[in-house]
Amino acid sequence: MNCPCCSGKAYEDCCRPYHTGEKDAPSAEALMRSRFAAFAIPNGDYLMETTLPSKRKYHNRKDLQEWGEINTWTRLEIVNKPNASKVEFKAFYTDENGNPQIHHELSTFKMVQDRWFYVSGFFLG
Secondary structure, X not given: OEOOOOOOOEHHHXXXXXXXXXXXXXXXXXXXXXXXXXXXXXXXXXXXXXXXXXXXXXXXXXXXXXXXXXXXXXXXXXXXXXXXXXXEEEEEEEOOOOOEEEEEEEEEEEEEOOXXXXXXXXXXX
């Protein structure tokens, strides 16, 4: 199966090792891609585990899992990487009513003890 993160690689050689805990994402972009794939699969546990621990209180595994389940995630586009800890992207998906949607966000990531975590996102439209 092709990886849902749109890398062009097989899932087994791309995001799966991150999802299973075999490896940690080596960059903010790799983590962001793996989180997109986790919505597409869906894998709410991974989404919570890769959220900065101090920010987890603002998220809910069940809601993350459900958002992944009710939408069909079709494509990821990296728009910009202004620095090592920020990634601007567009996530294309079809919502539960069959309407095409674009989630445009500038995400901030932080490395803690050699592991990247999602901190927050600023929605751009």
